[in-house]
Amino acid sequence: MRATREGVAEKVVLPGPASKELGESIARRLSLPLLPYEVKVFPDGETRLRFEEKVSGKTVLIVQSTYPPPDQNLFQLLLASHRLSQEGAKVHAVVPYLAYARQDKEFVAGEVVSLGVVSHLLRSGGVSRLTTVDIHSAEGLSLFAIPVYSVSAIPSLVSYVKKNFKLNQPVVVAPDFGGSKRSEAFASLLQAMFVQLSKKRDRVTGQVKVESSKLEVKGRDVLIVDDIISTGGTVRAAGIVLREAGAARVIAVCSHPLLVDDAMEKLGSEGIRDVVGTNTVPSEVSKVDVSEAIAEHLKTVTE
Ligand code: R5P
Numbered sequence: 001m002r003a004t005r006e007g008v009a010e011k012v013v014l015p016g017p018a019s020k021e022l023g024e025s026i027a028r029r030l031s032l033p034l035l036p037y038e039v040k041v042f043p044d045g046e047t048r049l050r051f052e053e054k055v056s057g058k059t060v061l062i063v064q065s066t067y068p069p070p071d072q073n074l075f076q077l078l079l080a081s082h083r084l085s086q087e088g089a090k091v092h093a094v095v096p097y098l099a100y101a102r103q104d105k106e107f108v109a110g111e112v113v114s115l116g117v118v119s120h121l122l123r124s125g126g127v128s129r130l131t132t133v134d135i136h137s138a139e140g141l142s143l144f145a146i147p148v149y150s151v152s153a154i155p156s157l158v159s160y161v162k163k164n165f166k167l168n169q170p171v172v173v174a175p176d177f178g179g180s181k182r183s184e185a186f187a188s189l190l191q192a193m194f195v196q197l198s199k200k201r202d203r204v205t206g207q208v209k210v211e212s213s214k215l216e217v218k219g220r221d222v223l224i225v226d227d228i229i230s231t232g233g234t235v236r237a238a239g240i241v242l243r244e245a246g247a248a249r250v251i252a253v254c255s256h257p258l259l260v261d262d263a264m265e266k267l268g269s270e271g272i273r274d275v276v277g278t279n280t281v282p283s284e285v286s287k288v289d290v291s292e293a294i295a296e297h298l299k300t301v302t303e
Pocket residue numbers: 102175176178179208226227228229230231232233234235
């Protein structure tokens with residue numbers, strides 16, 4: 001591996017087609033050069049990538065989030081990592097939103113463990129390190145045979161909320177057990193009360209039911225904190241229960257605002273008009289920038 005005078009491999013950042021701005025911002029924060037490339041998506045949806053610069057001996061940080069369309073964004077990452085690793089670069093994939101992270105086990109007999117497949121594809125596609133943001137579950141990390149890091153967006157989300165909302169006796173709510181550690185960390189940084197609801201999802205229809213006994217939220221502002229808002233079904237169901245219990249304002253906070261179809265309308269119809277997310281996924285609510293948290297983490301990865 002070619003090394004600089006200090007003995008550390010030269011690093012460059014490739015801001016992938018799905019994460020141009022975020023990749024450029026991470027590169028700026030790390031004072032690293034960008035790796036130029038050409039990209040073309042053909043009318044049939046296939047992608048062509050072309051690199052001119054030699055990368056042998058360098059570490060390439062490929063920043064490519066895999067929000068919808070997940071398969072296209074994932075495949076573009078694989079195309080880049082395959083080519084660059086074949087040329088002798090060490091590839092560190094920075095995937096702020098990691099698609100398929102929710103399918104980290106066989107919930108229903110016969111289901112494919114999709115995250116395991118993603119893990120295999122990344123490794124065989126030449127990725128030797130992976131950094132993501134708020135992976136859905138810690139168990140998911142164990143499906144990877146390469147070093148994988150999950151950076152927390154919670155401190156940045158809390159700073160944003162503190163700066164932009166005047167909250168009355170805030171209560172932080174986790175809509176289900178799975179994400180409770182993350183929401184609890186949010187509550188502790190906000191110095192707010194924490195409540196965990198219980199969610200049941202019908203694995204066939206996708207319908208969600210949220211329950212809780214004795215909710216002390218009357219007249220208080222509530223923040224529902226989750227890793228992902230996809231269809232909005234989970235947050236909406238939690239919002240209904242909280243309103244019934246007398247919550248004043250209900251604010252939805254998430255790391256990954258996928259907001260598919262009419263998710264925003266669904267939330268709005270239950271009076272949830274304040275939705276805060278990060279820019280791991282570009283959207284109208286992606287107000288919190290994760291580039292600083294990612295860059296700070298990348299500074300600690302020395303190999
Ligand atoms: C699931 O366990 C996740 O943490 C989220 O709660 C879920 O993915 C949100 O999806 P939706 O918005 O479609 O209910």
